[in-house]
Amino acid sequence: MKILVPFKSVPDPYAGAGAAAKSVINPFDEIAIEEALRIRERGEATEIVGVTIGAPAVDEQIRSALAMGVDRAIRIDDSRALDPYAISRILRTLVEREAPQVVLMGKQAVDDDSNQVGQMLAGLLGWPQATFVSKIEFLDNKTRAQCSRETDGGIEVIAISLPAIITTDLRLNEPRYVSLPGLMKARKKPIEVINCEQLGVNVHPLTTTLSVASPPRRTAGTRLESVEELVTRLKQEAKVL
Amino acid sequence: MAETLVLIELDRQRVKRPSLHAITLAQQLGGDYALLILGSGVAEAANSIISYGAAAVLVADDPALAEPLADRYASVIAQATRQQGAKRLLASSSTFSKDVLPRAAALLDAPMVTDVLALAKVDGAIAYQRPMNAGSKLATVKVDGELCVLTARATAFAMPSANGAPCLIATFAFDAASLPNEMQFVSRELRASDRPDLAEARVVVSGGRPLKDSETFERLVGGLADALGGAVGATRAAVDAGMAPNDYQVGQTGKVVAPELYIALGISGAIQHLAGIKDSRIIVAINKDADAPIFQMATYGLVGDLHQIVPQLIAAIQKT
Numbered sequence: 001m002k003i004l005v006p007f008k009s010v011p012d013p014y015a016g017a018g019a020a021a022k023s024v025i026n027p028f029d030e031i032a033i034e035e036a037l038r039i040r041e042r043g044e045a046t047e048i049v050g051v052t053i054g055a056p057a058v059d060e061q062i063r064s065a066l067a068m069g070v071d072r073a074i075r076i077d078d079s080r081a082l083d084p085y086a087i088s089r090i091l092r093t094l095v096e097r098e099a100p101q102v103v104l105m106g107k108q109a110v111d112d113d114s115n116q117v118g119q120m121l122a123g124l125l126g127w128p129q130a131t132f133v134s135k136i137e138f139l140d141n142k143t144r145a146q147c148s149r150e151t152d153g154g155i156e157v158i159a160i161s162l163p164a165i166i167t168t169d170l171r172l173n174e175p176r177y178v179s180l181p182g183l184m185k186a187r188k189k190p191i192e193v194i195n196c197e198q199l200g201v202n203v204h205p206l207t208t209t210l211s212v213a214s215p216p217r218r219t220a221g222t223r224l225e226s227v228e229e230l231v232t233r234l235k236q237e238a239k240v241l
Numbered sequence: 242m243a244e245t246l247v248l249i250e251l252d253r254q255r256v257k258r259p260s261l262h263a264i265t266l267a268q269q270l271g272g273d274y275a276l277l278i279l280g281s282g283v284a285e286a287a288n289s290i291i292s293y294g295a296a297a298v299l300v301a302d303d304p305a306l307a308e309p310l311a312d313r314y315a316s317v318i319a320q321a322t323r324q325q326g327a328k329r330l331l332a333s334s335s336t337f338s339k340d341v342l343p344r345a346a347a348l349l350d351a352p353m354v355t356d357v358l359a360l361a362k363v364d365g366a367i368a369y370q371r372p373m374n375a376g377s378k379l380a381t382v383k384v385d386g387e388l389c390v391l392t393a394r395a396t397a398f399a400m401p402s403a404n405g406a407p408c409l410i411a412t413f414a415f416d417a418a419s420l421p422n423e424m425q426f427v428s429r430e431l432r433a434s435d436r437p438d439l440a441e442a443r444v445v446v447s448g449g450r451p452l453k454d455s456e457t458f459e460r461l462v463g464g465l466a467d468a469l470g471g472a473v474g475a476t477r478a479a480v481d482a483g484m485a486p487n488d489y490q491v492g493q494t495g496k497v498v499a500p501e502l503y504i505a506l507g508i509s510g511a512i513q514h515l516a517g518i519k520d521s522r523i524i525v526a527i528n529k530d531a532d533a534p535i536f537q538m539a540t541y542g543l544v545g546d547l548h549q550i551v552p553q554l555i556a557a558i559q560k561t
């Protein structure tokens with residue numbers, strides 16, 4: 001079984017406000033990479049291919065993915081501000097070229113917070129999808145997968161035929177740290193760089209971000225001294241009790 | 242025919258109230274709109290939404306739609322959108338709409354905007370405001386093309402009024418046999434709770450890491466919520482530690498709430514958590530660290546040990 005893991009470079013979500021955040025692999029995609037590694041480690045996958053669409057600067061995150069244990073990586077060289085639909089159309093072409101049995105990817109990129117690409121890719125390919133997944137088991141000689149999904153109403157379990165798209169939620173696993181030998185090995189692993197023209201896809205974003213502003217901020221209110229004071233304020237001032 | 246199609250979400254044959262908030266976005270966009278519901282045995286649900294000013298309620302009712310499997314649902318939704326000649330397809334943000342609508346967008350060859358908070362006019366054209374980066378940025382986005390798909394943050398749009406003239410209920414006919422069949426429903430966790438739904442509650446009490454275990458969490462967070470008739474939420478740290486189920490998670494990657502009163506117990510105030518609570522009217526923070534970031538945005542702050550404060554607070558509320 002071959003697993004394709006699309007991943008995105010995003011500003012570090014743990015960086016404090018104001019600090020210039022360094023780039024990292026999107027946390028949900030890191031979870032996807034970790035899961036692919038575990039599937040390979042239990043003998044159910046033979047190859048893990050990472051793919052990212054971005055400018056040369058994202059090569060640093062590609063190295064991290066390779067150091068975690070991804071076998072080889074592809075960067076689709078594109079520095080435009082692409083929207084999730086454009087990203088999913090590029091990925092569709094790559095999936096057709098690589099023919100994986102599973103595409104394992106994050107549910108959401110934590111910079112744009114769109115939560116669209118996996119589902120769009122599944123729609124374009126006509127493949128089944130399991131989104132927001134917290135557990136994966138392969139069934140029937142790896143022709144199907146049973147997945148637990150985190151939904152608003154609690155955990156839901158579905159079974160899907162392969163090939164399929166699976167998107168990860170936070171509770172699927174805890175990604176490993178990159179090891180020194182991993183980093184050494186990563187240096188020798190191949191990174192293929194291609195562009196959309198070479199891939200034969202012609203996409204243009206249909207959504208454009210016109211401006212980005214800081215939302216209004218809440219300000220600190222009143223420090224209270226006791227439970228009695230809190231109850232009084234909630235009753236008389238806030239009128240919520 | 243309707244310019245906008247609004248997908249309404251069901252939970253066990255009943256309309257989920259937050260999903261109706263997307264109707265308000267449809268009204269703000271202008272033009273006529275139809276409501277769409279999918280399911281099996283949903284006549285009663287359809288009847289309950291005929292007075293929201295829609296041109297029609299479209300119903301796709303078939304045993305094949307008993308469970309919200311994304312491949313079938315997206316296919317039927319895309320067919321209905323085409324049949325209506327709609328220019329926009331929308332729904333309130335939820336795990337249901339986030340699962341199904343991007344897939345429908347791809348089938349319709351249309352772009353999508355997630356979590357619309359408000360409309361804006363830029364150079365005479367409609368643009369959409371949406372949060373990014375855990376709500377630390379507010380983007381204004383324009384969309385090109387014939388058709389677009391939107392999800393609306395339910396907390397950013399009011400509940401629409403239900404005093405329109407009753408509209409027609411129309412059956413949306415589709416070929417169930419030709420629907421995709423590669424996804425099967427296996428099971429769903431059933432948790433009976435007398436507490437209000439997190440997304441709709443007037444009061445939400447949430448707990449963080451120091452609640453330690455599910456028993457303490459239930460006693461203190463659940464106990465305070467019950468004293469106030471509220472719902473229970475949790476941080477990612479509390480959910481990861483198994484103190485609370487996943488669907489209690491509030492924040493960037495969980496649920497977004499905007500109750501009258503939000504009480505944060507032992508929550509530091511990470512940006513990912515604040516993303517889900519900052520539109521609450523009153524925020525109360527109880528934390529033993531006087532420098533916890535949550536105090537920078539709480540309406541009322543109380544510094545102290547929650548294990549002592551919460552039982553006192555429950556007792557004080559029960560007395561009032």
Ligand SMILES: Cc1cc2nc3c(=O)[nH]c(=O)nc-3n(C[C@H](O)[C@H](O)[C@H](O)COP(=O)(O)OP(=O)(O)OC[C@H]3O[C@@H](n4cnc5c(N)ncnc54)[C@H](O)[C@@H]3O)c2cc1C
Binds near residue numbers: 451477494533
């Ligand atoms: C991709 C990504 C997505 C995320 N999504 C979410 C999300 O949707 N929702 C979310 O909540 N988080 C999310 N997080 C996690 C987030 O960054 C924080 O780690 C998390 O919110 C912290 O939870 P906490 O406040 O419970 O724990 P902590 O940050 O550990 O804070 C615990 C607080 O409790 C206080 N405390 C300790 N003991 C006591 C006591 N006895 N009495 C009173 N106070 C006490 C401490 O002073 C501290 O302030 C996400 C993170 C990432 C990277």
Ligand SMILES: Nc1ncnc2c1ncn2[C@@H]1O[C@H](COP(=O)(O)O)[C@@H](O)[C@H]1O
Binds near residue numbers: 087109
């Ligand atoms: N530029 C990109 N390159 C590769 N994968 C991407 C890219 N952007 C998004 N993705 C994938 O799509 C997922 C969802 O992204 P989004 O729909 O933007 O929230 C991410 O978790 C990634 O797996």
